[in-house]
Amino acid sequence: MNDFTLNRSTIPGVVLAGGRSSRMGRDKASVTLGGHSLLARVLDQLAPQVSSIAVNADAIPENCSQRFIPDIIPGKAGPMAGIHAAMAYGATLGDATHVITVSVDSPFFPHDLVDWLAAAIDTPEKIAIATSEGRSHPVFGLWPVALADDLSSWIATDEKRRVRDFLLRHDVAEVAFPLRPTRASLLDPFFNVNTPDDLAEAERWLKVLV
Ligand SMILES: Nc1nc2c(ncn2[C@@H]2O[C@H](COP(=O)(O)OP(=O)(O)OP(=O)(O)O)[C@@H](O)[C@H]2O)c(=O)[nH]1
Numbered sequence: 001m002n003d004f005t006l007n008r009s010t011i012p013g014v015v016l017a018g019g020r021s022s023r024m025g026r027d028k029a030s031v032t033l034g035g036h037s038l039l040a041r042v043l044d045q046l047a048p049q050v051s052s053i054a055v056n057a058d059a060i061p062e063n064c065s066q067r068f069i070p071d072i073i074p075g076k077a078g079p080m081a082g083i084h085a086a087m088a089y090g091a092t093l094g095d096a097t098h099v100i101t102v103s104v105d106s107p108f109f110p111h112d113l114v115d116w117l118a119a120a121i122d123t124p125e126k127i128a129i130a131t132s133e134g135r136s137h138p139v140f141g142l143w144p145v146a147l148a149d150d151l152s153s154w155i156a157t158d159e160k161r162r163v164r165d166f167l168l169r170h171d172v173a174e175v176a177f178p179l180r181p182t183r184a185s186l187l188d189p190f191f192n193v194n195t196p197d198d199l200a201e202a203e204r205w206l207k208v209l210v
C-alpha cells in the first residue's frame with residue numbers, strides 16, 4: 001500500500017504559453033476572448049487552484065505581469081520544453097514535489113483540475129494527466145519536479161518529442177473529467193483554441209456558459 005499524500009497546499013502552477021501559434025497566425029496568449037486575453041483568462045482560472053503561478057514560453061508574452069520563466073531548452077522545442085521549465089521552476093521552490101501545467105489556449109479548463117489530479121497522486125514519482133471523452137490532454141498534467149533532469153535528457157535524445165512517448169516511460173494516472181453542461185450542448189472543458197475558427201467557436205461557448 002502507498003502511504004504518500006501530495007501536499008495540496010504547495011502545488012505551483014505554470015501556464016504554457018510558448019510555441020509557434022502557426023495555426024492562429026498570431027500569438028495565442030494575447031488573442032482576446034470576450035474582451036480578455038487567453039492568457040488573462042487562464043491565469044484567473046488557475047490562480048485559485050495553486051500556491052504560486054508563473055507563465056512559461058520561449059520569450060516573454062505581451063502584457064505579462066506575472067512571474068515569467070523562460071524555456072531552458074532553446075529553439076521552441078515544443079510543449080515538453082515548457083513542461084521541463086515548469087519542473088525546473090518547481091524544484092527551485094524547495095517545498096513542492098509536483099507542479100501543475102495548463103495550456104494557454106484552453107480557456108474553459110475545470111475549476112477543480114488540480115484537486116482531481118492531486119487526488120490521483122499516491123507516490124512521489126507519479127504523473128497525473130487529464131483526459132476527457134477518452135482523449136488525453138497531457139499539457140494538463142501534474143508532474144514530479146524531480147523528473148526535470150530525466151526530461152531534459154529525453155528531449156535531447158528523442159527525435160519526435162511527443163508527450164505521449166515520454167509518458168510511456170513513467171508511472172502515469174489518467175484522470176477523466178466530465179463534459180461541462182452549458183445552456184446549449186455539453187462542452188469539452190479542454191476545448192483548445194488553435195485557429196481563428198476555434199476562437200469564433202470559443203466566443204459562442206462563452207455566451208452559453210452557466
Ligand atoms: N514553453 C513552450 N510551450 C510550448 C512550445 N510549443 C508549444 N507550447 C505550448 O504547448 C501547448 C500546446 O501547443 P499547440 O497548440 O499544440 O501548439 P502551438 O505551437 O501553440 O501552435 P501551432 O503552431 O498552431 O501548433 C500550448 O500551451 C503552447 O503554448 C514550446 O516550444 N515551448
Ligand SMILES: [Mg+2]
Binds near residue numbers: 192193
Ligand atoms: Mg493547442
